Amino acid sequence: MKKLKIPEATVERLSVYSRFLAQADRKGIVTISSGEIAEGVGVSPAQVRKDLAYFGEFGTRGVGYNVKDLYWHIIKILGLNTTWPIVIIGAGNLGTALSMYGGFRERGFKVVGIFDNAPHKIGYRLNGIEIYPIDRLAEIIEREKAQIAIIAVPAEHAQEVADMLAKTSIRAILNFAPRVLTVPEHIELRNVDLSVHLEILTFNLGFRRTARAVGVLR
Numbered sequence: 001m002k003k004l005k006i007p008e009a010t011v012e013r014l015s016v017y018s019r020f021l022a023q024a025d026r027k028g029i030v031t032i033s034s035g036e037i038a039e040g041v042g043v044s045p046a047q048v049r050k051d052l053a054y055f056g057e058f059g060t061r062g063v064g065y066n067v068k069d070l071y072w073h074i075i076k077i078l079g080l081n082t083t084w085p086i087v088i089i090g091a092g093n094l095g096t097a098l099s100m101y102g103g104f105r106e107r108g109f110k111v112v113g114i115f116d117n118a119p120h121k122i123g124y125r126l127n128g129i130e131i132y133p134i135d136r137l138a139e140i141i142e143r144e145k146a147q148i149a150i151i152a153v154p155a156e157h158a159q160e161v162a163d164m165l166a167k168t169s170i171r172a173i174l175n176f177a178p179r180v181l182t183v184p185e186h187i188e189l190r191n192v193d194l195s196v197h198l199e200i201l202t203f204n205l206g207f208r209r210t211a212r213a214v215g216v217l218r
Contacts, residue, residue, distance in 0.1 A: 010051045014074050016041050017048070021071040033064040080108040085144045087170075089161050090152035091116035091124075091131050094176055098152060099126040112144040134164070141168045148172045155179040 020040045024032055034048040052058050052070075055077050059065035075081050086104070088095050091114050098104075099111055114131045116122070121131050132140055140146075149170045151161050158177035165173060165187070172188040175181055183189050 006054050010054060011078070013041070013043065013047070013051050014078060017051070018071060018074045018078065018080075021067055021074070025067050025071060029067050031064045032067050032070075034059075036064075082108065084109050084148055085112040085146040086110065086148040086150060087113045087115065087137070087141060087144070087146050088150045088152055089115045089134070089137070089165075091118070091121050091126065092152065092154075095150075095152040096126055098150060098176075099129055109148070112146055113140045115140075134161075137164055138168045141170060146170065148174070151175045151177050151181075153177055 017037060020037060021032070024040075034045040034052075038045040038048050055073070058070055058073060072081075086109050088098055088111060091099075095114060095116070099114055104111060111127075111129050114126055114129050115134045115137055116131055117134045122133050124131050141149075147170060149165050149172070151158055151165075151173060153161055155177045158175065158179050159181055162173065162175070162181045162183050166184050171186065173181075173183060173190070175189060175191045176194075178193050178195065181189060181191070
């Protein structure tokens, strides 16, 4: 039987839908239509319906979706109905900022350890989370049963860290270092390069400016 492949863009939109539904719930909204969701997140109603249809039938035709029910359905689809222990490698400015990000806990991610190789940082706590020496990485990952790691180290050290993680029980890596990493096939890797996103913005701004200049856009 052929396995249905869910487009990654659909998964990204589900995350956005869940946040929009949480906001709607806080406003006391009980039912909502695909059109209202679409307007709130900037896609078409057909796209909302198509994304949800990958996972079953939700809502009632002519009535809409129950906000709470749809929110929890999406949370389960995203695997956020359980707590995910995560570790952060790198206690610099970025690692510090990530350790203090309240959105992790709100979405079911619990930082269980931060790692660094600077002696003066070892034993210090960031937002209540202990900083461990990098040579205790495998030990803490095993003890805390962490499956997700965040790499927040300088680019020149990122591959070395990835190699260390590959020897542990980690199964997913979110990489903030601005370099391409090589990991084994059993590890899911996602890269977050902030400069790339800024360059996409500058491209779009430049494209719009050029289009206006030639009269394509108003």
